[in-house]
Amino acid sequence: MASDAEAQLREKVKDLLARGKVKLVLGYGKRSGGGVRPLFTKLPDDAERLVWNDQCAPNLAGYLTREPCLGIMHGGGRVGIVAKGCDVRAIVGLVQEKQVKREAVHVIGLVCDGIAAGGSGAAGVPSKCLECEWHTPPMADDLIGDKAAVAPRAGDALADDKRIEGMTDEERWQFWTALFSRCIKCYACRQACPLCYCKECITEKSRPQWIAKSSTIRGNLAYHFIRAMHLAGRCIGCEECRRACPVGIPVDLLSRFLTRRVEEAFGYKPGRDPAEEPFFVTSKENDPDDFIR
Amino acid sequence: MPGNAANSEDLIPQLATVVAVRQETPDIRSLRLGFESPEAREAFAFRPGQFCLVSALGIGEAVFCISSPPAWKDAIEVSVKQVGKVTAAIHDLEVGDRVGLRGPYGNWFPYEAMLGRNVVFVGGGIGLAPLRPLIWQTLSERTKFKDVHIVYGARTVRDLVYTDDLAEWAKVPGVRLVRTVDPGGEDATWNGEVGLVPAVLEKTKPSSDGVLVVCGPPIMIKFALLAATRLGFDPKDVITTLEMKMKCGVGLCGRCNIGSRYVCRDGPVFTLKEMQALPDEF
Amino acid sequence: MTAKRDILRAIEAARAKGYVVFAPTRLEGIPLLAEIEEPLVIDFDHVLTVNTLKDILLPRCERLARLDVEGSGIDPTGDRDAAILVFGSRPCDAAALAILDAILLGEVRDARYERRRAKTIIMTVACSTCDDACFCTSMGYGPHDGTGSDVLLVPAGGGYSVAGVSEKGKAFLSAVGLKEDTGGGDAPPVLSRKVETGDLKAWLDANFDNPVWRDVSENCVSCGTCYYLCPTCHCFDITDETGGARGERLRIWDCCSFSDFTKMAGHQPRRGRHARYRQRVMHKFAYCPDNVGKVACVGDGRCIRHCPYGVDICEVLSKLVSTK
Numbered sequence: 017m018a019s020d021a022e023a024q025l026r027e028k029v030k031d032l033l034a035r036g037k038v039k040l041v042l043g044y045g046k047r048s049g050g051g052v053r054p055l056f057t058k059l060p061d062d063a064e065r066l067v068w069n070d071q072c073a074p075n076l077a078g079y080l081t082r083e084p085c086l087g088i089m090h091g092g093g094r095v096g097i098v099a100k101g102c103d104v105r106a107i108v109g110l111v112q113e114k115q116v117k118r119e120a121v122h123v124i125g126l127v128c129d130g131i132a133a134g135g136s137g138a139a140g141v142p143s144k145c146l147e148c149e150w151h152t153p154p155m156a157d158d159l160i161g162d163k164a165a166v167a168p169r170a171g172d173a174l175a176d177d178k179r180i181e182g183m184t185d186e187e188r189w190q191f192w193t194a195l196f197s198r199c200i201k202c203y204a205c206r207q208a209c210p211l212c213y214c215k216e217c218i219t220e221k222s223r224p225q226w227i228a229k230s231s232t233i234r235g236n237l238a239y240h241f242i243r244a245m246h247l248a249g250r251c252i253g254c255e256e257c258r259r260a261c262p263v264g265i266p267v268d269l270l271s272r273f274l275t276r277r278v279e280e281a282f283g284y285k286p287g288r289d290p291a292e293e294p295f296f297v298t299s300k301e302n303d304p305d306d307f308i309r
Numbered sequence: 310m311p312g313n314a315a316n317s318e319d320l321i322p323q324l325a326t327v328v329a330v331r332q333e334t335p336d337i338r339s340l341r342l343g344f345e346s347p348e349a350r351e352a353f354a355f356r357p358g359q360f361c362l363v364s365a366l367g368i369g370e371a372v373f374c375i376s377s378p379p380a381w382k383d384a385i386e387v388s389v390k391q392v393g394k395v396t397a398a399i400h401d402l403e404v405g406d407r408v409g410l411r412g413p414y415g416n417w418f419p420y421e422a423m424l425g426r427n428v429v430f431v432g433g434g435i436g437l438a439p440l441r442p443l444i445w446q447t448l449s450e451r452t453k454f455k456d457v458h459i460v461y462g463a464r465t466v467r468d469l470v471y472t473d474d475l476a477e478w479a480k481v482p483g484v485r486l487v488r489t490v491d492p493g494g495e496d497a498t499w500n501g502e503v504g505l506v507p508a509v510l511e512k513t514k515p516s517s518d519g520v521l522v523v524c525g526p527p528i529m530i531k532f533a534l535l536a537a538t539r540l541g542f543d544p545k546d547v548i549t550t551l552e553m554k555m556k557c558g559v560g561l562c563g564r565c566n567i568g569s570r571y572v573c574r575d576g577p578v579f580t581l582k583e584m585q586a587l588p589d590e591f
Numbered sequence: 592m593t594a595k596r597d598i599l600r601a602i603e604a605a606r607a608k609g610y611v612v613f614a615p616t617r618l619e620g621i622p623l624l625a626e627i628e629e630p631l632v633i634d635f636d637h638v639l640t641v642n643t644l645k646d647i648l649l650p651r652c653e654r655l656a657r658l659d660v661e662g663s664g665i666d667p668t669g670d671r672d673a674a675i676l677v678f679g680s681r682p683c684d685a686a687a688l689a690i691l692d693a694i695l696l697g698e699v700r701d702a703r704y705e706r707r708r709a710k711t712i713i714m715t716v717a718c719s720t721c722d723d724a725c726f727c728t729s730m731g732y733g734p735h736d737g738t739g740s741d742v743l744l745v746p747a748g749g750g751y752s753v754a755g756v757s758e759k760g761k762a763f764l765s766a767v768g769l770k771e772d773t774g775g776g777d778a779p780p781v782l783s784r785k786v787e788t789g790d791l792k793a794w795l796d797a798n799f800d801n802p803v804w805r806d807v808s809e810n811c812v813s814c815g816t817c818y819y820l821c822p823t824c825h826c827f828d829i830t831d832e833t834g835g836a837r838g839e840r841l842r843i844w845d846c847c848s849f850s851d852f853t854k855m856a857g858h859q860p861r862r863g864r865h866a867r868y869r870q871r872v873m874h875k876f877a878y879c880p881d882n883v884g885k886v887a888c889v890g891d892g893r894c895i896r897h898c899p900y901g902v903d904i905c906e907v908l909s910k911l912v913s914t915k
Contacts, residue, residue, distance in 0.1 A: 045901075048784075049723040053901020056809050074900065078812060083864065084805070137899075139620070200651055203849070204814035208899060220851045222394040228832045230841050231652045235832075260899040262641065262816045264621055319702035320655055320829065320842065321667045364840075366660045367833040392856035407664055527858060554855045556829045559699040562845070563826035564852060567860075568799075569878035574699070588799040591860050 021126065021161045022068040025098065028124060028158055030063035032096055038122050039088045041096035042076040044068065051135070054079065066098070068126055068160075073136035075254040077106035078210035080116050089120040096122040101150025105252035105287025106210040108155065112294050115213055125153035127161025130169035136259045144253045147173030155290065176266075180273055192270065193233065196240045198263050201231040205257035205267040206243065211250050218242060240270060248274035249295035252287040281307070318559045322364050322409030323349060327402050328384055333470040334463075337435055338400050339376070339388045342410060347383075355379060355413035357420070357442035358550060358578045362558050363387060364409030365398035372555045374439035374577070375413060378446065388438040388470060414558045416578050418443050418522065418548060429458040429515045431533050433506045433525025437461055437470055439550045439577075440524050445474075448481050458515050459486045462506040465494035487513055507532035510540075517541030522548045527591070534581055547581035551591055567591045592750035593772050599630040601769040602678055606630075608766065610676040610712075613647055615640050624680070633679060638722050639891060643822035644677060644684050648707050649691070651819075653842045655703075655829070660836040668839075670703065675711040676763075683725075683891035685715045685739035686732045687822030692739075693883035694825060712763045715740040716751070718780055724892030726784045726905055732889055734779040747775035784892075786905035788876075794912050795877040799869070803914040807907045808868035810900045811848075817894035817902070818846040823875070823887040826852075847871060872907065 029041045043066045045055030052071050057063055076097055079085050085095045099107065104123060110116040130145030145168070152163040183191060203219070206212045219227045219239060227242060228235035251271035258266045279285050281304055284295045329341035342363075344350040355361075355375050364370040377386035391400045402408065420443070428447060432440050447454060459478060463469045469488065479486040488501035489509045495501075502509050506529055515521070517540050523533045530549055537547045553565040553572045560574035568587045570576065579587075606612055614633040616625050622637035624646060645651075657666040692708065695701040718725075718734035727733055737743040741760030744751040753772045755761030764771060818824045828845035832838050845852060848867045853860050861867055879887040888904070895903050 047901045048903060049896075054810050082812070084809070200819055201843070202815035202819045202846070204816045204899065207812045207814035220854075223397070225394070225832075229828065229830045230832060230843050232832075232841075256899075260814055260816065262820055262897050264619065316698060317700045317702045317705065319667065322665060324664045364665075364831070366664060367658050367831055367836065367838055369831045370829060409665055552855070553860065554853050556827070556845075560697075561695060561699065561701050561825075562828070563847070563874070564845070566874070566878065568873075569881040590799075590866075 019069075022066070024160045025068050025124065025126065026063045026066050028160065029057060029066060029096065029098075030060045032122065033057065033063065034060040037094065038096040039093040040084065041098070041122075041124070042079050042085070043098040043124075044072045044074070044076075056084075068098070070129065070132035071135040072098075072100070072126075072128075073131045073142065073255075073259060075103045075106055075210055075256045077103050077110065077254075078208065078256065080107070080110060080121065080210075081213040089117065094120050094122050096124055098124050098126060099153055099156070100126055100128040101148060101153040102144055102252065102254045104153040104155050105150065106254055108287040108290045109211050109250060109252060109294075110213075111290040112292060113211075118290055123153070123156045123158075125156025125159045127152050127159070127163050127166060129167050136255065138258070138264065141169045141171060142255050142258075143171075143173045143176070144255050145169045146171040147253075154288075176269055177273060177276055180269070192240075193237065195265060195269065196236045197233060199231060199236040199240065199265060200263055201229070201235060201239065202262060204260040204262060205265075208256040208260035209247075210254065210256065211247065211252070212243075218246075240267070244270040244274055247271035249278040249282075249284060250286050251275045318557070318561065320411070320557060322362065322370070322411040324407050325410040327404050327406045327408065330402070330404055333388060334468045336391045337388055337468075337470055338391070339386055339470075340399065340402065340408075341377070341384045341386045342408065343384045350383060350385075353385065353413060355385070356417035357446055358417035358439060359413040359415045360439075360558070360573075360577060361385070361387065361410060361412030361414065362555075363389075363399065364411075365395055365402070366407065366409060368398040369395040370409065370411075370556075371395040371399070372552075372558065374550065376438035376441045378442050378449075380445070380449070388435060390435050411558060415573055416576060418550075418578055420446065423447070423520045424453050426454065427456045427458075427516050427519025428454050429460065429510075429519060429521040431506060431510055431521065431523040431525075432459075432461040433529040433533075434463045434468060435470060436523075436525030436529070438524075440522060441471060441474060443522065444478060448478060448484065451481060451483065455519070456516065457481075457484045458513060459484065460489070460506060460510045460513060461486070462489035462491070462502070462504075462509060463494070464491045466490055466496050466499055468494070485513075505529075505532070507536040511536045515540065517543075520546045520548065524550050527552075534584075537581070542581075544582035544585060545580055549579060549581070549584070550577045551579055551584075552577065553591060592747040592775050593744075593753050593769070594750045595635075597769065598744065598751060598753075599633070601764075601767040602630045602633075602676070604767040605676045605712075605763075609673055611671070611673045612676045612678060614678040624677070635679075635716070638718070638720055638725070639681055639683070639893065639896075641820065641893070641897070643820065643891075643893070644680055644688055644713070645691075645822060645825070647675065647677060648688070648711065649695075649704055649825060649827075651844045653703070655840045655842050658831060658833060658838045658840055660833070662836075665840070670706050673710075675707070676714060677711060678714045678716070680713055680715045680740070681891070682715055682717055682734060682736040682738070682740070682743075683727045683732060683889040684822055685713050686727075686736060686889045687739070687891070688713065689739040690823045690879070690883075690885050690887050690889070691825055693885050694879070694887075697883060712741045712759065713739065714742040714760075714763075715744065717743060717745040719746045719777065721780045721782050722892070722896070723783050724896040725782050725890065726786055726892055727890035728782050729784070729786045729788070729905070730886065730888055730890035734782070735776070745776040747777055752776045784905060786908055788908055789912055791876055791908060791912050792880055794914075795873055798911070798914075799873075801914065803911065804869045805865045807910055808865045808902075811864060811868050811902050812900055813848040813850075813864055813867060814899060815846045815848055816897050816899065818848060818871070819844060820893040820897055822889060822891055822893070847874070872904075872911075876908070
C-alpha cells in the first residue's frame with residue numbers, strides 16, 4: 017500500500033468536510049505505542065491526523081449504528097467512512113437490514129493488500145485477509161489506491177474450517193467447549209461486532225433468562241451459541257470480535273463456520289449486494305431441504 | 310447514616326415464611342413475612358425508611374422498603390408491585406412458602422427532627438409503602454406533633470393501597486387526610502379529590518412551617534418537590550426516599566450511586582437539600 | 592542480593608506448607624496469573640499479566656450458596672481452606688489491593704473478600720521494565736513501590752533484594768526460610784508516559800453536565816474490556832441460576848458500561864454511552880476520593896493497552912481538565 021494513498025485520503029476527507037458533503041468522517045489515526053485506532057474527523061484540519069497503512073485493522077462500520085453517527089443520519093446529514101473491502105461488507109449488511117440508509121453514508125474505499133502480521137493484535141495475518149476477494153472495496157463513493165498493484169497475503173484461510181468439518185460430533189463439542197471455556201462474559205465481542213446492533217440484547221432478557229449471566233460453561237456456551245445462530249448467514253468475517261476479546265478467543269470461528277455452511281447450502285454470501293434480501297427473511301421454492309430429518 | 314446490619318456482610322439471606330398475603334390492587338400484593346425465631350425478628354429491628362432484600366428462592370432477589378409498623382412483634386410486611394421476573398415470582402407465593410430475607414439496610418426517616426412540628430405526608434401509588442410505618446409511628450405518638458396532613462393518590466380508585474389503614478388514619482383527631490385519583494381514575498362512588506398528587510398538595514395549602522415527607526414514582530416526586538418549594542418549605546425539611554437498582558444493598562457492588570452517594574448506604578432517605586447537591590442521575 | 596533459585600525454593604517451601612500458589616505464567620504466549628503446581632513455570636520476562644489479583648480475591652464467578660427450593664433452602668458455600676501465596680504481582684497490582692481494601696473493608700466489610708485477603712500473602716516482584724501504557728508514577732505509585740505488598744522483591748544485580756513490607760510478610764519470610772536482604776536494588780525503569788491531573792477532582796465536581804463527555808467517549812463502544820481488566824474495578828451482580836428447584840446463587844463481575852447495570856422496570860437513569868463512560872471516570876477519580884479518600888486508579892495501563900478502540904484514560908483526563 018503506497019503512502020500516497022494516505023496523502024490522497026487526507027486530501028479527499030479535507031475536501032469532503034470543507035464542502036460540507038459529510039458532517040463527520042470515521043477514519044484511522046495514530047495510537048500511542050504504535051498501531052492505529054478509530055479517529056472521528058469533524059473539521060477539515062482534522063484530516064491531517066488520518067493514517068492509512070497495513071495496521072488499519074478495526075472495522076469502523078460499527079459506529080454507524082451509534083451516536084453521534086446515528087443522530088447525524090437521522091437529522092438528514094451524511095457520515096463518511098474509510099472502509100476496506102471487509103468493512104464495506106458490514107455496511108452492506110446494515111443497509112440490507114435497513115439500519116443505515118445507503119445515501120446517508122459516503123464510502124471512501126481504500127484498496128487493501130491485507131493487514132500485516134500482528135497488525136490486529138494476534139500474531140500472524142488475520143485469516144480474513146487470506147481469503148479476501150474484496151481487495152478493491154465495492155460500493156465506494158470514492159476509491160483510493162491502485163487496484164492493479166494489490167499484493168494479497170498468502171495462506172490457507174480455510175484451515176480451521178476444514179479441521180472442524182472433519183471432526184466427529186463429539187470432537188466438535190469438545191472443541192467448542194474448550195474454545196469458550198475461558199470466556200469471561202465481558203461482551204466485548206458483541207459490542208465490537210458491527211452487525212450486533214440490537215438496542216436490547218437477548219442477554220438482557222430476564223423473562224425468561226435465556227442466557228445465564230455467569231461465566232460458567234453453561235453461561236458461556238449459551239451466549240456464544242445463540243449469538244452464532246443470530247450471526248449465521250450474516251457474519252462477514254471482519255474479526256472485530258476476535259480483535260476485541262481480552263482473553264484471545266477467536267470468537268468468530270463459529271459464526272464464520274455457520275456462515276460458510278449457509279453459503280454451501282443456499283448459495284448466499286452476506287455483505288455482497290445491498291439490494292439483496294437478507295438470508296433469513298427469504299425463502300425460495302427450490303431451497304434445499306435434504307438436511308431436514 | 311448506616312443501617313443497623315452487622316458490618317460484615319456475606320450476602321446470604323435468612324429464611325422467612327409467608328404468613329399472610331393481601332392483594333392490595335391488581336398489580337400490588339402485600340406479603341407478611343414471619344421469622345424462624347423470635348430472636349431472628351428481634352435482630353431485625355428496623356426504623357421507618359429502611360429496606361430489605363427479599364429472594365424468591367431460585368429466581369432472584371429484589372429490594373423492597375419495609376412497609377409495616379416497627380411495633381409489630383412477630384412479622385414484617387413488604388408490598389410488591391409486579392413489574393418483572395422476581396416480582397412476578399413473588400406474586401406467585403402462597404401462605405407457607407419460604408423466601409430469603411436480608412436486612413434491614415439503609416438510613417431512616419429523621420423522626421426526631423419531626424417532633425413538635427407540623428408534618429405533611431405525600432404519597433403516590435405504591436409510594437405510600439415506605440411512608441406507612443412512619444405514619445403509624447407518628448400517629449401512635451400523635452401528641453408529639455402539631456398538624457398532620459396526609460395527601461395520598463393513585464392513578465385510579467383500584468390502585469389505592471392500604472385502604473384500611475387510610476380509613477384508620479382519617480379517624481385520628483387532628484389528622485387531615487386528602488385522597489385523590491388522577492383525572493379519569495374516579496368511579497361512581499368516589500368521594501375524594503380528582504387531580505394529580507402534586508397539584509392536590511398545592512391545593513391543600515399546608516403550612517410551610519413544618520416537615521414534608523414524599524414518596525411515589527420518580528416523576529411524581531419530581532413535581533411534588535417543585536410544589537413543596539413553591540409552597541415555601543425549607544429544603545432541609547423536605548424529605549423523600551429514592552429508588553435505584555440495587556443488588557448488594559450495603560454499598561459494595563457499586564451500582565446504586567447518585568454521584569458519590571450510594572442510595573443503599575447514604576439513603577434511601579434524602580432531604581431535598583442533599584439532593585440539590587447531587588447530579589441529575591436518578 | 593538473593594538468588595532466584597532461593598526465591599523459587601521458598602515458593603516450594605510455601606507449597607509444602609499447604610499454600611496454594613498463584614504466579615505469572617504464559618498461556619499461548621499471553622502472560623496470565625494462574626494457579627501453579629511447579630515454580631519452574633513462573634514467567635519472569637513479562638511486563639504485566641493481562642489479569643489481576645481480582646481473579647483471586649474477588650473472583651469473576653463465585654458461588655455464594657446452593658439453592659434447594661423444596662429442601663434446605665439456602666446453603667452458604669464455604670471458603671477454600673488453604674492459605675494463598677500470590678507471587679510475582681507487580682507494585683501496581685498490590686497498590687490496587689490497598690484501594691480495594693478501602694472500598695470492600697470499610698464501614699461494611701465484604702466477608703468473603705475479608706477472609707480471603709486475610710489468608711493471602713502478596714509477594715510482589717518489582718518491575719525491571721515498563722511499556723508505554725504504564726503510568727503508575729503519575730498516580731503516586733512507582734515501579735519499585737511497596738504499597739499493598741506483604742513482601743517486596745526488587746531486581747538487584749541478577750538476583751533480588753527481599754523486604755518484608757508488612758508484619759504478615761515478615762512472618763511469612765521467616766516461615767519459608769527466606770531472609771530479608773534489603774541491600775542493593777537496580778534502578779527502577781523510567782516511565783515515558785506522564786499525565787498531570789492537577790485540578791481534576793474540582794473539575795469533575797463542577798462539570799457533570801459538560802458536553803465534553805460526549806467527545807471523550809466517542810471511540811468507546813462499551814465493550815467492557817477495561818472494566819474487567821482493571822485491578823480496582825469491583826462492581827458485581829448477584830444472580831440465581833437454577834435448573835428446576837435446585838441451583839446456585841452466584842456473585843459475578845458486572846460493569847457500569849452495560850446498559851442494564853442501572854436499568855429498572857420503566858426507568859433508566861443512565862441513558863447513553865457517554866453517561867456510562869462518565870460514571871467510570873467519576874467513580875474512579877471523584878466518588879472514590881470522596882468516599883474512601885483514594886483515587887481508584889493505579890496507572891497499570893491495562894485499559895490503555897487492551898482497549899480495542901484506542902480510548903486512552905490519560906488523554907481523557909488531560910482533555911477534561913483543560914475544558915471549560
